[in-house]
Amino acid sequence: MKSLFNILVVSLLLALSSAYATPEQDKETFQNFYTEMFPDISLEGFGDGVYALDQDARDQWEAMNDFPPYEEDLEEGEELFNTPFSNGKTYANCFENDGKNIRQNYPLFDTKQNKVITLELAINNCRESNGEELLRYKKGEIAKLSAYMTYTSKDSLINVKTPDSKEALAAYEAGKQYYYSKRGQLNFSCANCHTQNAGRRARSETLSPALGHPTHFPVYRMKWAGFGTLQRRIDSCNKQVRAQPLSGQSEDYRNLEYFLTYMSNGLPINGPASRK
C-alpha cells in the first residue's frame, strides 16, 4: 500500500515536473530549448542576443562597435567607482575582490535580509552604509557604475548560486512565475516573445532569446543615448505589452532578474554592450 502511494506521488510529481522542477533542472531544460532551436549557435554565442541570429544586423552592429558609443560613459563609471565617499572609503571596500570581477555572482540571495540582491542594489547598499545618498535606479550614475563593474568581469562565467534555502527558492519561483505569466492589456508573457517566438520577427524587429540576456547589461542603447540596467530594459518590454513598469529594484523585478540570470549560468559576461 505504501509503495503504491509512493508510485502515485512519484507519477504526480513527474506530471507536474516542469512546474516544480529544481532550479538545476529548469536551467537544463531552458538552455536545451534554445540550443535545440538554434543548433548553429554556441552557448556563449547567445550572449550577443539578436546579433547571434541575424547576420545583416550583426554586420551593422560590429561596424558600430569599432568606436563603441559607450566609451565615455564607461570611463565615467570607472571614475565614479574610484572616487572616495566623504568618509574616505570607496566602493572597493564594500565588495569582494575590491569590486573587480564580481558581476557574474549577481544577483545573490542574502539569507540575513531574506531577499535577492542585484548588483545595483548592492551598489546602493554600499552607499547607504557609507552615509551617501542613494542613486536613482535604472539609468544615470548607477548604470555607469554597474557598467564599469561588468567591464571588469568580462569573460567570467555567470555563476549565480543555486537557491539553497526555502526563502531563496521562493524568490526564484516567484521570478520564474513572473517570466511565464501573461500581463498587460496585450496579454503577453516574457516567454511569448523571448522563448516561444525567439528568432521570429515582430515587424522588422527580431525577438531575442532570453538565454544570454543578462550577460551584457547594462546596455548602451542608441535609443536611450546612455546606459540602462536590465530592469530599465524590462520596463520597455512591459510598456510594449501595455503593463505598468515597476519601480527599480522592486521585489518582482529582483526576483525576475534572479531567475533570468540563473537560466544563463555558465555563459560568459560580455558587457557592457551596445544596442541600437
Added chain:
Amino acid sequence: MTPSITLLKKLSLLLVLIFLTNIAIADTADGKKIAFDRTKGNCLACHAMDDGDMPGNIAPPLLAMKARFPDRAVLKAQIWDATVKNPISMMPPFGKHQILTEVELENLLDYLYTL
C-alpha cells in the same frame, strides 16, 4: 406611369446603391486603417497581409479569409480572445481586453473578408 418617372425611379435606386456601396467601401477602408494602426490592430506586427510593409512572421499570413473562416462568428471569436483556443496564444484578446471597440472590430472583420 410616364417614362420620366420611371427614369427618376431608376436614378434614385442607383443613387441609393451608390450610397450603400460607399458605406461598404468606407467600412473596409476603416477596417484596413484599424488593422494597420500600431495602436489599434497592429496586425502587421505578426501577420503578413495585403500591401503591408515589412510584416512580422510570428503568425500565418492573412489571406483567403472567406475560405478559412466561412463562419464570421468563428473569426470574430478568435480576434475577441484567442486564448480560448490556445491558452498561451500570443495574439492579444482584442475584444475581451478592450483593445478595440465593438464597432472597430466589426469594421476590421469587414476588411479581413476582402483579403
Added chain:
Amino acid sequence: MKIKTILLPLLLTLICSTAYAQTSSEAEQAIQSADKLWAATITAGHEWNTIKPLVAQAKQALKTNDFSAAITLANRASEQSVLALIQAEHEKTNWVNNLPK
C-alpha cells in the same frame, strides 16, 4: 398668479441643482471605485498602463464639471482594472502552460 411666477423658477433651479449635485457625486463615486480597483491591480502585480491615464482623465473631467465624461472614463478604468484582476487570477495557474517543453 404671482406666487406661481416665483415658485416655478425656484422649483426649476432646485431640480437643476439636485441633478447637478447628483451627477457630481456620481462622478466622484465612479472615480473612487476606479481608484480602488486600480490599486487592487497594483497589489495583484498586474497593473495595465492604460488604467492610470483613464483615471487621470476622469479626474480632469470632474474638475471641469464634465460629469458624464468623468463617469464614462472612470467606468472604463474600472472595467479594465477588473479585466487585469481576472488576468492575475487566471495566470496563477495558466503560467505553467508557458514553460518550455
